[in-house]
Amino acid sequence: MRLLERLRGKKPSKESEKKKKGTSNYAYAVTRVRAMKSNLLPKESYPRLLNMGIDEITRFIQESEYKNDVDELAMKYSGGDLAEHALNRNLALTHDKLGRITSGELNYLITAYLKRYEILSIKTLLRGKLYNASVEEILEFLIASGQFTYTFLSELAAKATYQEVVESLKKTEYYPLLQKFDGTNLADIENELDKMYYSSLFEAIGEPKSKDRKLFTRIVRLEVDVKNLSNLFRLKKAGVEQYDDIMSLMIEGGIELKPAKLASLPYDEFVNALQKTQYWDAISDVTDLDMASLTILESKFTRYYLESATTFSHASPLSIVPVMDYIIHKNNEVNNLRIIFRGKETGLDDNLIKEQLVVI
Amino acid sequence: MVEAATVAAAAPIFGDAGLKALGAAIAIAGTGIASAWAEKDIGSAAIGAMAENEALFGKGLILTVIPETIVIFGLVVALLVSS
Structure with a gap:
C-alpha cells in the first residue's frame, strides 16, 4: 500500500523533503515498539502498588523496567526522590531510544512530537527560577x-x-518568544509556547494525504480537543465567563470541539452542547456533572484519548500510529507511578489516588 | 558463418527446449524476488522483536522463512517445466 502511495506521489524535490521521507523501516521500528509496549506495567499491578509503602514501591519499580535507572541513581537519591528521578530518566532514555531505532519520516515526526518535553523543561526552569526553587527541586521535574x-x-x-x-x-527556536518574558507574564509565555508547539507540529505533519498521516493528525487533534475540553471545564467551574479570557487559553486545531462557540456559554448550556460531540461518551456515565470533581472528568478524558490511540494503532499497523500509541501509554504509566508514590508520600487517601489513575 | 548456423540450428532459443528453459528461469526468478520481498519486512520485524525480547528468536525465525514456500513452488514448477 505504502509502495503504491510512494509510486503515485510526486518525487520529493527539495533537500529537506528528501530528509523527511527517507526509508523509515516501519516493520522493524513498529515491532520493536510493540514489544516495548508489552513490557509496560499490566493493569493488575496498580491495585497491588496502592497497597504498598514508598520503599516497597521503589523496590517494585527496581524489579521492573526501571531497574537500571533506579540502580544508577540509588547512590544520589532516596525514597520518593529516587523514584521520581528514575522515572524521569527512564522516560528520557525511552525517547532517546525511539530516536535511535527510527529513521527517515518516522524519526522526523517523532522528533517533532517529542519537542513537547523540551517545552515542558523550559516551563519548569522558568517557573522554578521565578519562584526561587532550589536546584534540586527543579531537577526533579526535568525530562531530558x-x-x-x-x-x-x-x-x-x-x-x-x-x-x-x-x-x-x-x-x-524558543528564544524569540522567551525574550518577551519579563517576570510577570509567565502564564502568557507558557500558553504561547504550547501554541507554538502545536502549530510547529501541524506544520511538520503538513497536509496529511496517506492514511497513517491522517490517523496521526487525528491523534494530535484529539489531544488538542481533550486539552481544550479539560481547560473549558476548569474555567467554567471557576466561573470564568469572559470570552477573551477563555479564548486566549484555547489551542487551535481540534477535531470536533469549537471553543469559540462554547466559550461564551454558561455551564449548563456548555454541558448540553457537549452532548452532541463524541466526547460525551467518555463522560456520560458520570452521574452528576455539576458535582463531579474535575479529577474524575480529566482522567475520563485521558482514558478516552488513550483508548482512541490504541484503536487507531490497529487501523494502521505499520505506521507512526503504534509508535505514538506507545509514547502516550508510556507517558501515562510514568504519570500513574508518580501519582501513586507522591500521593503516598503526602499521605493521601487510597481512594483519592485511585481516582487520579488512568489504568488501561 | 557455417559453424554459427549449425549451433543455432542445434539449439534455437525459441525452440521447445529453449522455451522450457526460459519458462523455468522466469518461474525461479519471479518467485525468488517475491519471497525476498515478503521476507524483507518479516525479517526486519523479527529482528526488531528479538532486540527487545530474545525469547522470540524461534518464532521470528519460523515466521521469517514461511514465504520461502513461494520460491519452493517456483522450483517445483521449474523442474516440472524443464523435465
Whole structure:
C-alpha cells in the first residue's frame, strides 16, 4: 500500500523533503515498539502498588523496567526522590531510544512530537527560577528529551536568575518568544509556547494525504480537543465567563470541539452542547456533572484519548500510529507511578489516588 | 558463418527446449524476488522483536522463512517445466 502511495506521489524535490521521507523501516521500528509496549506495567499491578509503602514501591519499580535507572541513581537519591528521578530518566532514555531505532519520516515526526518535553523543561526552569526553587527541586521535574541533554538542563537549573536561563537558550527556536518574558507574564509565555508547539507540529505533519498521516493528525487533534475540553471545564467551574479570557487559553486545531462557540456559554448550556460531540461518551456515565470533581472528568478524558490511540494503532499497523500509541501509554504509566508514590508520600487517601489513575 | 548456423540450428532459443528453459528461469526468478520481498519486512520485524525480547528468536525465525514456500513452488514448477 505504502509502495503504491510512494509510486503515485510526486518525487520529493527539495533537500529537506528528501530528509523527511527517507526509508523509515516501519516493520522493524513498529515491532520493536510493540514489544516495548508489552513490557509496560499490566493493569493488575496498580491495585497491588496502592497497597504498598514508598520503599516497597521503589523496590517494585527496581524489579521492573526501571531497574537500571533506579540502580544508577540509588547512590544520589532516596525514597520518593529516587523514584521520581528514575522515572524521569527512564522516560528520557525511552525517547532517546525511539530516536535511535527510527529513521527517515518516522524519526522526523517523532522528533517533532517529542519537542513537547523540551517545552515542558523550559516551563519548569522558568517557573522554578521565578519562584526561587532550589536546584534540586527543579531537577526533579526535568525530562531530558529532545535536543536538551540532562547536563545542559542541569546547567540551566544552576543559573541564578531566569534572565540567564533565557540567555542560554539563545540558539533554540524558543528564544524569540522567551525574550518577551519579563517576570510577570509567565502564564502568557507558557500558553504561547504550547501554541507554538502545536502549530510547529501541524506544520511538520503538513497536509496529511496517506492514511497513517491522517490517523496521526487525528491523534494530535484529539489531544488538542481533550486539552481544550479539560481547560473549558476548569474555567467554567471557576466561573470564568469572559470570552477573551477563555479564548486566549484555547489551542487551535481540534477535531470536533469549537471553543469559540462554547466559550461564551454558561455551564449548563456548555454541558448540553457537549452532548452532541463524541466526547460525551467518555463522560456520560458520570452521574452528576455539576458535582463531579474535575479529577474524575480529566482522567475520563485521558482514558478516552488513550483508548482512541490504541484503536487507531490497529487501523494502521505499520505506521507512526503504534509508535505514538506507545509514547502516550508510556507517558501515562510514568504519570500513574508518580501519582501513586507522591500521593503516598503526602499521605493521601487510597481512594483519592485511585481516582487520579488512568489504568488501561 | 557455417559453424554459427549449425549451433543455432542445434539449439534455437525459441525452440521447445529453449522455451522450457526460459519458462523455468522466469518461474525461479519471479518467485525468488517475491519471497525476498515478503521476507524483507518479516525479517526486519523479527529482528526488531528479538532486540527487545530474545525469547522470540524461534518464532521470528519460523515466521521469517514461511514465504520461502513461494520460491519452493517456483522450483517445483521449474523442474516440472524443464523435465
